[in-house]
Amino acid sequence: MAERVDVIVVGAGPAGSTAAYRLAERGAKVVMVDRARFPRDKPCGGGVTLRGASVLPFAIDPVVERVVSRMDVRLGYGGPVCHVDGEGPMVLMTQRRRLDLFLAEQAVAKGVDFRDGTRVRDITLRTEGVEVRTDTGTIAAEVMVGADGCNGVTRKALGVAEHSYAVAMEGNLPRGAAGFDDGRYEDAALLEFDVVPGGYGWIFPKGDHVNVGVGGYLEEGPRMRDHLRRICQVHGITIDDLTEIRGHRLPIRRSGTPVATHRAVLVGDAAGLVDPFSGDGMYEAFTSSRIAARTVGELLDGAAVDCSAYPGRLAGALGPHAASAWAAKLVMERAPWLMFGLLRTRPVSRIVGERLRAAPREHTSPGGLRISQAVSRVSRRGLGPSAA
Ligand SMILES: Cc1cc2nc3c(=O)[nH]c(=O)nc-3n(C[C@H](O)[C@H](O)[C@H](O)COP(=O)(O)OP(=O)(O)OC[C@H]3O[C@@H](n4cnc5c(N)ncnc54)[C@H](O)[C@@H]3O)c2cc1C
Numbered sequence: 001m002a003e004r005v006d007v008i009v010v011g012a013g014p015a016g017s018t019a020a021y022r023l024a025e026r027g028a029k030v031v032m033v034d035r036a037r038f039p040r041d042k043p044c045g046g047g048v049t050l051r052g053a054s055v056l057p058f059a060i061d062p063v064v065e066r067v068v069s070r071m072d073v074r075l076g077y078g079g080p081v082c083h084v085d086g087e088g089p090m091v092l093m094t095q096r097r098r099l100d101l102f103l104a105e106q107a108v109a110k111g112v113d114f115r116d117g118t119r120v121r122d123i124t125l126r127t128e129g130v131e132v133r134t135d136t137g138t139i140a141a142e143v144m145v146g147a148d149g150c151n152g153v154t155r156k157a158l159g160v161a162e163h164s165y166a167v168a169m170e171g172n173l174p175r176g177a178a179g180f181d182d183g184r185y186e187d188a189a190l191l192e193f194d195v196v197p198g199g200y201g202w203i204f205p206k207g208d209h210v211n212v213g214v215g216g217y218l219e220e221g222p223r224m225r226d227h228l229r230r231i232c233q234v235h236g237i238t239i240d241d242l243t244e245i246r247g248h249r250l251p252i253r254r255s256g257t258p259v260a261t262h263r264a265v266l267v268g269d270a271a272g273l274v275d276p277f278s279g280d281g282m283y284e285a286f287t288s289s290r291i292a293a294r295t296v297g298e299l300l301d302g303a304a305v306d307c308s309a310y311p312g313r314l315a316g317a318l319g320p321h322a323a324s325a326w327a328a329k330l331v332m333e334r335a336p337w338l339m340f341g342l343l344r345t346r347p348v349s350r351i352v353g354e355r356l357r358a359a360p361r362e363h364t365s366p367g368g369l370r371i372s373q374a375v376s377r378v379s380r381r382g383l384g385p386s387a388a
Helices: 014-025 050-055 096-109 220-235 280-299 311-334 336-343 347-358 368-382
Strands: 003-010 030-033 047-050 066-067 070-075 078-084 090-092 113-115 120-126 127-135 137-146 162-176 189-193 199-206 207-218 242-254 265-266
Touching: 003 014, 003 127, 003 189, 003 280, 014 030, 014 096, 014 137, 014 280, 030 090, 030 096, 030 137, 047 050, 050 090, 050 280, 050 347, 066 199, 078 336, 078 347, 090 199, 096 113, 120 336, 137 162, 137 280, 162 220, 189 336, 220 242, 265 280, 280 311, 311 336, 311 368, 336 347
Parallel strands: 003 030, 003 137, 030 113, 070 189, 137 265
Antiparallel strands: 047 090, 066 090, 070 078, 120 127, 127 137, 162 207, 162 242, 189 199, 199 207
């Protein structure tokens, strides 16, 4: 006989653990499963923007290794460097092995039953609930939160077609490695634009290492290692000195793709919520999990009969943010020098700094949402098939 719970959360990354935390806090009986044994790593730069941290229900200070308060931006591996700085910290640098364990621990402390090393094999969605078959047994739940990332099973269970994808690759360079001046990377991060089609390269400061990475359009996948080698070369790094080099896809939702059924919602990468300009996904993971927990909580309390409020709320919270990301990507891809020139002006630099620091206001007016959708659509079209 199937075990019965209120909510099953599939996946214990940033989206899953924070959704589970919030639902357990509301008094729900929550089981969270992850196929990996924790602590586990995940290909990621490990940068949590202040914007992302601001929507978390607790601080992540215990796992923050560096606080970035300046971004150095360049074009084409040369020329002048533009500094985006201003009013204090912008990004909290951590490692996913540490962050994700910490987030899962917070969920467990709220009463979540976390089962790592448990893979979901099959999902049956019904009008009145969900049945999830795992390696170790079947769990029946009132609702499922699908938080199993880019390549998970929940998106398929909802019948959602493949997202659009970008791709990124990163590795760690131990501090003190030969030929590399890591003294510059205490509280500053470097972004190299106009070097990879559809993306950029980065150097992020961490505790005992710096993280070096590149990302771009999916079709750059076969050339990602060459792009990584190039950014290393430019900075006097031997690629062979990088440890734990890993690549992964970044899912970007296509317009109108479903994110909910009666009794299931998708959050984070499972919903394809990665920022198309920066490739960040943790702010979106935390925001979608907050909205999912509210929607699922209302259903469990009897204030709603299904999860149909979720897509509209998600669009209100993330639609305008995604639209501005698409527009910025269009300008950066088509006229990088224009973008760079704008970034060097005080007002634009301040807007970018603010965007990294604070969550944008939610827009729920139908007119506002239509404008966001139109901006995203036109920008994607302008970028061509790689961004479709
Ligand atoms: C190279 C790279 C660099 C990045 N850098 C940044 C960055 O600096 N800042 C930022 O904000 N974002 C960054 N991102 C994006 C970010 O990593 C993701 O958006 C984020 O991890 C999404 O979180 P999530 O919880 O939705 O999914 P994930 O973190 O992918 O978690 C999904 C979980 O589901 C589990 N799972 C999968 N399938 C199953 C199954 N069948 N059964 C049970 N469990 C399952 C997995 O084991 C995993 O633990 C980067 C991405 C890449 C690829």
